[in-house]
Amino acid sequence: MSWQQTTLGEIADIVSGSTPKSSVPRYWDGAVAWATPTDLSRLDGKHLYKTDRTITEAGLNECSARLLPPGSVLFSSRAPIGLVAINTTPMATNQGFKSFVPRPELNADYLYWWLRANRRQLEDLGNGATFKEVSKAIVSRVKFPLPPLTEQRRIAAILDKADAILRKREQALTLADDFLRSVFLEMFGDPGENPMNWDREPLSLQAEVKIGFPFKSAEYVEEGIRLCRGANTMPDRLEWSDTRYWPVSDAARFAEYALVSGDIILALDRPWISSGLKVAEVVQADLPALLVQRVARIRSSVPAEKPFVFQCLRHPSFWSYCNPTETTIPHISPVELKNYPMIKPPRELVAAFGMIAAKQSVLRQKVEQDAKDARQLFQSLSQRAFAGDL
Template identity: 45%
Template sequence: MKWAIPALGQIATITGGSTPSRTQAEYWNGSIPWLTPTDLPMPGKGIADVSDTAAKITEEGLAAISAQLLPVGTVLFSSRATIGKLGISRVPLATNQGFANFIPKRFVDAKYLAYCLLRHKTEITALAGSTTFKEVTKTALKKFRVPLPPLSEQRRIVEILDQADALRRKRAEADAKAARILPALFYKIFGDPVTNPKGWPIKRISEVCRVISGATPRTNQPEYWGGGIPWATPRDLSGLDDWVLEQTERTLTGEGLSSCSATMMPKGAVLLSSRAPIGLVAIAGVPMCTNQGFKNLICEGDIDSWYLFAWCKLRKSYLQSLGRGATFTEVSKSIVESIELPLPPIKTQREFRERVNLLRSIHEQRRISLRQIENTFQVLLHRAFTGDLTAKWREAHMKELLKEMEEQTRYLDKTH
């Protein structure tokens, strides 16, 4: 039994969204949920059940954008500015212009369609082309073809994938709880880093660290790039799922390093992003250099890198407040050097380091488990849309499925 492969425009009504004028106060703070991409998890991190939104509009706001409320069960797909975020409306709502919204037609299960869009996210993103501002148009989406089994089989696929996704979510929730252990441990040993209730002596960063900026070789010189020297940018830290950075997206050659003012940081240096964005922090797991988006801290004297790392992590908002600049904010080297922090006895700091290392070993086991769960989910997702996942179930329900497929085929023929 071969599944139909219709275009998305045949199996769903695809609509966009809009934004009421921000200058009209009467359009805002109403009771109508108004979705933006920031309300949804990042692509691949789950399909959200959307029953509430950060912003809401009024009836006047809805009328001003000539929009109708999307019905319950609409599949919400971010089609620009991070393509591929997914949700399903559980209440009537509206969206901004960053969405292509799929209202499923007959013989289409909304969650199946959402999983299908997740499975084909890479191919759909490619429809946006190579322009600077990427957006997948509704016209392109309407032509994109997807497999469509009978409705009963769609629901069986959803049932299996939901079970696997639930396991992913539980693991992610456990990881989120584990991430709170480091702050709790810091507070227990050292006290509040702001109020310093234990009365530790106060030192400036310049008294206990060397502050080293980074640099970037000329990007049009290929002989400077692709060598064996890790070269970190804030982007390497933004996606880091560990506290230690060991690999970087880009690397330099020795010639590239010597061509600019970048300095090799020793293993154990604290890497602190000082712009775009401010406040990301990691420990260098291997010797490396960085671009100019960092003020790197080499601990000297009676300060341990793990204490400094944790202090920076807990004081992120404070560090961000130190940014200066009109076009973009940056924390200068002199400002970093002037930062004051409590300095507990080095023995106490090293006890903290030992406990952090134990946390890291537990965290690594958790990451391995999460990767295995994620790999299993991706395998199931792939098998779901080849027909392999439900092959045995299909054989056991062939008679009913053939009847459904006949009805489905007649309907698709009418909509073609």
């Protein structure tokens, strides 16, 4: 690759953000768009059209923020590091940004995708005790490959198309989940309001509720059986990028904590994140795995009833019931989990829903594989693009 090697500071003006005094009303709710990392975290796509909050011209002039022209690349430099967007209208940002105003030799879309592809590297550059932040000085020194503008545009166009394919696959997953939720509500009604006046009974009478074992971290190994922790439990899925292992030779001793396909896993500590309640269903790809303390396993003894139980626990009425206790760490207690008043429809109706869910699961697995293939394709294209191999 014979591309020019430069730095971010040499090919873009790097602009830090700022916040006007919140105690001065005349600085707020004006005509100037004012971005925060939250705006970027909610973004579906790469373009930021508007912001949740606005400031006035007086607010902009009072602080050290600068109005960024359209086509700038916004980059969150703390809490968290690495969110990226391209603004379509003039806007300022808060102090959590180091934004880029590209110079003529730089294409904004190319920079956007490069920042996305190198997020981990940029996160590692952060410093700070309370929270990590990347300074303007550090950002300006980051090495950057700069091909000719025509090549930049070609690379950006390829990654745009690959990203569009990936988004369509992920949207198909969302539609599949929405379909099953709709069928559930049509058949059983809102489980919190219970419009069909079903009887109720504690969750522990419809399924076994098991709390995990306090495996000692000093005995973890480099390879072995996965340990399913709260950190691995995400809304609707288990995530294994941060995995701890237990020795295979010792696994038989903890057979009662082994997971099987169809188990429902609920994080009891810090159970809520921005994308929802940390409750997921175990699939075959998650196995083998053992359950760790402060994580609950909900297991229905009747396979056809598992989808019904899972949908009940995914519903907002369950979230409202299990409000975290007022402690340092938000927590759902095992007692309130076991006592959750589940609706009790006729078993034949629950079984009928189970059959619909089983058919939908086969379709979802195919869509999920398509999405996985699209993610791998996109990652491969990104790596090749910035190595000059496309």
